[in-house]
Amino acid sequence: MTSNNPAVFLLMINGQIEAADFPEYDDLYCKYCFVYGHDWAPTSGLEEGISQITSKGRGSQSLVWNFPLDITFKSTNPFGWPQIVVSVYGPDTFGNDIVRGYGAVHIPFTPGKHTKTIPMFVPESTSRLQKFTSWLMGRRPEFTDPKVVAQGEGREVTRVRSQGCVTLQFNIVTKDMKKLGYDTTSIEHSPARTPQQL
């Protein structure tokens, strides 16, 4: 791969899952994973991770993980741009480990530092009785695959309730995007360009 004619572009992500705000819950941990299209491949870094359990501070309401993300993708096609899926878990009143929220967000396109806040949600029980029993038995409905939240297909059958939000910070570096004809910087930042052919 010569530098003049790159075949792939690289997207380097580092950042962290900074904190979450779940007003009612405590002692939560989170998992993250990336969902990306066929043309994407991680070249280095961890695709999935699980954080420590964090508790709320005495005064503060937010749960701080500061869980680092560091991954580099390569791709030939911006379609299927990676998304990060964050799912938060924690014990309920009976100590059962249950899910507290799912959320996903696309990795920002533009290089630089970005702070994203993802509102989180959990699937709802299908009936009140279900809700009660699931509460009692500590087995709330979960997505079969957390990656569901990163795709649109099949979501119409679910009902969710939103709770809390998670703040992520990304530092994005891209390489060779422009050489392949993808200009992600906004117009304000770069002078007017002639549209390149794909």
Next chain:
Amino acid sequence: MSSPSDVREKMRKKRRELQESLGRVRDDKQALVASDWDLSQDNGHTAVEMLAGGEEDPGEALRRSMMAKRMKKKKKLLKEMPVESPPDEELTAVQEQDRPHDDDDDDVQPVRDLPPRPAMRPGSSQSENTMRQRMTEKLRAAKSKAASLLEQESIIEPASRLQSLRDRETLTRFDRDTDPDLRADEDSSFTARLKFRDVARRATTDKRTEAGLPTAEEAYNFFTFNFDPEPQQQPRRKKRRPGRREAEEEGEGEAGEGDGEDEEEGEEERECEGEEESEARDEDAPLVRDEEEDLFLIDQSAQDFLEVRRAEYVDYSRRLQRERDTLFVPSMRTVPASSKLAENVRPRYLEEEGLYVGERPHVGLTNQNILENRILKQGEGRKWFGDDGRIMALPDPIKESSSRPPLFHLEDELDPALQTAYRKALKSKHVNLYISGMGDPQSDYQLDVDVSGLIFSHHPLFSREHVLAARLAQLYDQHLTRQHKSLTRLLTDKLNGLRNTIHNMLELHRGEALSQVTQQRMAEYKQEVRHTRQLRDVEQDKDRALLKSIIRVWKELKALRDFQRFTNTPFKLFVRREKVEREQDEQECEDDIMAEVEELQAETEEDYQKKMSEYRRQHEEWKSWKRKQKVLKKKQKKKRQQEEEEEDEESEEELGEEPEKPDPPEKPDSGSLEEQVREKAARIRRKPGEPVLIPELTVSGPVTPNEQCPRAEFARREDVSKRALFIKVLYNDKEVSRTDSRALNMDFRVHFGQIFNLKIVNWPESIKLQVFEGVGSSSTLLVEVCVPVPESSVLTGSAPSEEMEFSSNQRVTFNHEGVGSGVPFSFETDGTSTQTLLTSGKLSCCVSWAVGEDDVPLAPPSSQPGGGMYSGLGQMDAIACIGASSLNDMKKLGKWAAESRLDPNDPNNTSIMQLLSVVSGGDVAVPEYFRLEQLQEEFNFLTDEELQLSRRFRLLRLRSQEVAEFRHFKCVPSMEREISQKVFQDYEKRLKDGEIIDTKEHIDSHRALVAKYLQKVRESVINRSLIAKHHFMLSDVVSEDEVPSIGGPGAGVLGWNLFKLAEPKRPLKPHRKERKKVTAQNLSDGDIKLLVNIIRGYDIPVRRLHTSKPPVSAKSGRSFTEPFAAPVLSQINQQGSEWPFGQPLIRPFVEVSFQRSVLQTSAAEGPNPCWNEEIVLPFSAPNGDYSSTSLQSVRDEVFINIFDELLSDVVEDERERENTIHTRIARHWLGSIKIPFSTIYLQSRIDGTFKVSTPPVLLGYSKERSLGSEGGYDTIRSLSEGTFLSLFITIEPQLVPGDTVREKMKEIKFDSQEVERLLIASEVFEKEASRHFPDRPCLSTVIDINGKTVFVTRFIRPLNPPQELLDAFPNSPQETAELVARYVSLVPSLPDSVSFAGVCDLWSTCDQFLTLLAGDEEEHAVLLCNYFLSMGRRAWLIIGSAIPEGPTAYVLTYEQNRYLIWNPSTGQHYGQYDIFCPLQTIGCLINSDNVWFNIQPYAAPVRMSFDVSKPKLWKPFFSRSFPDPGLSSVQPEALVYRRTDKAAAVELQDRIEKVLREKIMDWRPRHPTRWNRYCISTLRQFLPKLELSGGREVAEEHRLELQSLLGEYTISGFPLHLPFSEIRPIIEAVHSTGVHKAEAPNVEFALAVHVHPYPGNVLSVWVYIASLLTAQ
């Protein structure tokens, strides 16, 4: 304040004074030094801290102060070093003071002030001294530096000093002056404890002065003192102190000699502690003063500087006097305006002048006054006042209500959701909505909306008469308006005028040649005449028609009144006749006609001339063409002679097409013209002489009073009188007012007459009037009328009232005379010629701008965008002004503009003129079409062709279409060139293959066609499944626990669990743990493993020894496995006796092959071996796709083959036998089991004992029946024949079986011809069944091959089997049945769960099945069942699950009081109580009448009853509540069988044999393959016999026969039997036996193939394969 040197000076002075004045306490001096230090270094801090800590808890304070004290003491030691050689005067002074004290106290208390002078400590070592000196020097240097810095600072920046240093110093001083005294008093009242301690302390110090030793109490105090705040330092200090004290004690007067090191240490520590201490002291400092004692200790020094004097008292008056100079109390009185303004200026109020003055923020009057007074006091105070004499102020910026939500957050960081983001300014569309200058009170605008009334032209409550009357009135109105305009007369006059003009012109130029201009004008006039005449004719026609229709309607009305015998409307029509003078009239008429005829003649003549000339021209053309043609023909002839055809063609091309020969135009007929004109005149004009009819409509007629009306009419009138109407006025979609409610009159006119004055703020966008109609209190919106916003020139008074037509499409019907609205009604009695009328009417209203009192119109200035939002744009661009919508009509517009001769100079027309210039300039190409997605082109980054050609895009497209090859294609290269064409090769090949079926594999064309058809069906089903795959159900996305049910036949989780809780613990009883199920989404290659646990085998055939010769009499000697005993045994065997124990008759092992990996167990021994081995095979999904659908479609099968391991000794030389083992391992295939992966996947585990399919004949092996040793299994084995294998197969990790697709397919409704009720019932039935017995398959509807849902019983119908099968065994019905079953089993099986990707079962009818010659168990079962039914047996279809097929279909027959279960795919049958019956669960039974679902507690055939008449055991689908609607069958009436061509069968037979032979040779690349022709021919003879016997064992005699024929050889081999579908499975089967693997050097092979044709192209294929070893 004074400079630092002054301070120092003062301090020194004071110190001296103090020393003299205050007592001789020892600490005094120490404190002095300490405080001195303090002052010079820390004064700033201390002061501040003192203030801060002043009010702390006294207890805490005390503690701290004690601490501080200690520190001070320590500090003092430090301080004394610099003191020793004073760097500046201050320190000298200190030393001076020190010395006398030292002199005094030397003997008493050397402890506190360790002698710093080396001179006075002779004992200390030299090094010590130097050290100390260095330290002191350093300190000194630092000090001087600090001092000089201070001085410098004082010089350089006195201002900063003032703030930073002096301020603090004053504070300190101030504190010290006042506070201590006060505090002391306060503190004295504190706890007694404190006091006590203080007192005690004092006492001790006193004592110490005397004794010079620490008293016990002091010691105690010292040691027990609570050093809480500094726990770290405490121990250190403790340690040090005693040590030091000892030292001090030792060296009285002088410092101890041994003290030196200690000292040094101490010094260092002290130094490093210095910082901490200073910090600590900072905190402590203020507290110190809380106690007298402490004060004494610490701040004594401060008091040293104090000079106690009498308080200075200043006389009050003098103080006032003095204060007056500096202080000022602003008065609260109002300041006179004059003083606020410049002299001779009158206050000026901007507000009064009409300027906008915002509201000032509210300030209290007194405060304002104070402020004003204060400002005035200043020098240039006046500039703060405005012209009106008030303080200048900006308008109040605070809004009444908050405009943004309050922010509640604890951290400083703003909630990210609320963070402001920069957006570019947008021009709001509402910006212009407000009329400018609203602040100006004078410019308020007023719209007057005058709602005068409304008239209904139709109302639901109209009676029929009303309808007619309304029509009449309308027509009459039209008539009146036409009369008013009198267009006809106008046009007639114009026509006459024009005619006269032409006439005059002709007169004028009589005889002369007309000039060009006049000619032009004449032509124009004529044109005009023509046009006008046409218009007049039209108008006249209309007039006439109108009159006619008025009269007609009136007649109808009269008729209706007569008919209904009452009158509803007061309308009356009179027709007035106006006599005309007949002659004159006639004359006029005639003239008119003649003139017209004349004109027409002239016109036609002209027309004719034109046509004539045209004709001539054309004719001429034609002629010339003819001529050319002739010439050409001649030329051609010539050319033909020359044979130059090319030129000929060219010339022909030149000539072009032949023009048509023109026809000469017809000569106009003047006679007919006149007739036409006369006829027209008669039609549209009053006949000459007839009176002029003038209709007059009056409303004077009487209306029948209510009492005389029939009931329906009465009800209508009642209804009308109940109705009331009112109108809401909406301005910009907001209701501003409404009229009073007015009752509806009988004549359906409502008068409101109300004027609403709207004072407006916003620009008028819309004015609407909503008409509401109400009965009683409820009202409904009838219509909404939009009134145009008036021009600013439309003013009240001058504006005419407008009539707005409205209509509504409400549907209203009544049961009385009212005709309703939106519903058809008829005037005729028979109800014909209906018509539908909608509520409509006219609203008369007027909207205008009001006129103010002084005749000023209250309209907004028109310069504002009142006319339209885009008027600004409009001036620039005509197109924008008119709007894009009218662009399409641009041509029309242009035409109209040209025709209407717009004045180009009129400013009103600028837009249009500009537009026209644009159009004529041709800049704007008006599209001739309407475009739906105008912007699509912008998004096309490539043309379609490029898109097609590009490999990359093709790849991307195919992937998104989920084409199997590309579904999981990773990383499509970004560059076109990186994609090779190879990528598509497979795909294109497949596409091609779809078209052309390889005839090689299919041999006869019929099967090729079938395969093609199947392929198509498969594709359509796959497409369906693709759709289904994207159809999600909740359970696919969300995993949720079921609600635990208590008890019940299903999973009574809760009940069971509760029961379990009470269960005693049984530690020795292991619990089976549920394996974790894995969703098949995030798996990759190598994650899934197939576990095959081979437990044991039963009844494996054993080797049969050759009778003629011992089998192991090879050159090499004996076989390993059968040593010397063999010949003996064979003889025994010959006699039919049993094998002796311990004899390795056979060494079977099992080989499992799956997906190219082959693994085997070790060899066990004996016919009932026990392996108990686990074989782990890796599994990889096709294309790396681990989704459940993909896994379901895995076609791979697990082959479990049993082999016999034969070891033969191949040691060539007998002599080597002792030290060499050289064996050849050969293996003989004994049987196999095939289990499709899909079955394992769907069932998640397969556990049980399975029958091994063994060949009917196994040469060299025989079954041993009753081997006594394993008695336990005798009973089982006696029941059924064959070899069995116990297996346990599962997938690790357990995959969630993905039968979801099947479920989902149900969600997707297929078309059906069944009755909806039946479908619903079947759904309910199946749902119920699966709820109660989730593991029992239930089937009531199936999908046929056309993808339609069909009820399952329709498939069952008696069908005739082939006649020759029935004829075969005319006497034995049982054998016939078996033969039929065999026939059915010979139809190749193609499981659709594999071919159709587990999507759904497709059921084909029997004829389809036989045509396709492929189908799965269902089709086989249906066919077999139908055959049995036609044979007069009672038969049912069983829907159940079997091993290893999974869900399947069997056939149940009942005969001779027993039930038989038939496996249709193998043709075998089992009794109900057969333990080896593969059928495990029975879900339901189906016959042509009904479906029964099994609701018995058990589903295994052994444990259940098949009596379907018992409703407790079998739940019928059709019951009394839902009887069988009599469903017709989808099956044909009878099946037609085609005789299979025998020759073709033979041909096929040869072909298969040839292929197989080649294959076997291919498989043995390293060895020559010899064929034993003799054996082959022998085998060939056997095969037909096998076929006849139906594959049952004819083994014994056959074997004997073979043996006798081929006595020389050791033969191992077997016949294979297969139904024929393709050649590939046959090859596979042969390969899997592994016969070709025989590697003995002298091995020979034999292969024979026999194809037996059955009717209907069903072929039974036998392959006999054997290996022969020469037994020499």
